[in-house]
Amino acid sequence: xxxxxxxxxxxxxxxxxxxxxxxxxxxxxxxxxxxxxxxxxxxxxxxxxxxxxxxxxxxxxxxxxxxxxxxxxxxxxxxxxxxxxxxxxxxxxxxxxxxxxxxxxxxxxxxxxxxxxxxxxxxxxxxxxxxxxxxxxxxxxx
Numbered sequence: 001x002x003x004x005x006x007x008x009x010x011x012x013x014x015x016x017x018x019x020x021x022x023x024x025x026x027x028x029x030x031x032x033x034x035x036x037x038x039x040x041x042x043x044x045x046x047x048x049x050x051x052x053x054x055x056x057x058x059x060x061x062x063x064x065x066x067x068x069x070x071x072x073x074x075x076x077x078x079x080x081x082x083x084x085x086x087x088x089x090x091x092x093x094x095x096x097x098x099x100x101x102x103x104x105x106x107x108x109x110x111x112x113x114x115x116x117x118x119x120x121x122x123x124x125x126x127x128x129x130x131x132x133x134x135x136x137x138x139x140x141x142x
Contacts, residue, residue: 014043014055014057014058015043015057015058015059015060015061015062016040016041016042016043016058016060017040017041017042017043017044017058017059017060018039018040018058018059018060018064019038019039019040019041022036022038022039023036023039024036024039024064024065026122029068030124031102031104031123031124032123032124033122033123034068034104034106034122034123034124035065035122036122037121037122040060042055042058043055043056043057043058043059044056065106067104067105067106067124068103068104068124069103070103070129071099071101071103072097072101072103072129073097073098073099073101074094074095074096074097074098075094075095075098076092076093076094076095077092077093077094078090078091078092079091080141086142087140087141087142088140088141088142089138089139089140089141090138090139090140090141091136091137091138092135092136092137092138092139093134093135093136094134094135094136094137095132095133095134095135096130096132096133096134097129097130097131097132097133098132099132100131100132101129102127102129103127103128103129104124104126104127105124105125105126105127105128106124107120107125107126111125
């Protein structure tokens with residue numbers, strides 16, 4: 001069992017059991033449901049030497065799920081116009097995230113979204129990209 005120290009609070013992290021025959025991803029993964037919650041189950045509880053029930057270790061390996069990936073397309077267009085022999089005017093059009101494709105993030109291991117019974121379990125709950133941005137500019141070269 002892994003313990004993560006966050007300030008004065010110690011958080012206990014455990015892995016779930018994998019359910020045989022269940023795919024880790026849903027048929028059409030999207031932000032509303034990305035991975036299959038039925039592919040995982042809570043590990044069984046076992047008794048310690050004193051007879052107290054404790055949570056057992058899960059059989060799922062590390063990094064068994066991968067996020068949806070990231071795609072980004074930036075585009076620039078530059079055009080120079082000659083004004084005189086030594087002076088030029090440059091027009092610039094730049095676009096960042098031209099296709100306006102979001103990059104969703106998976107919850108971190110200590111997130112409440114990864115606890116059993118949570119309605120957000122298996123869903124992508126955050127995004128780290130900014131929407132499409134377009135900027136224009138003029139540059140005078142001499």
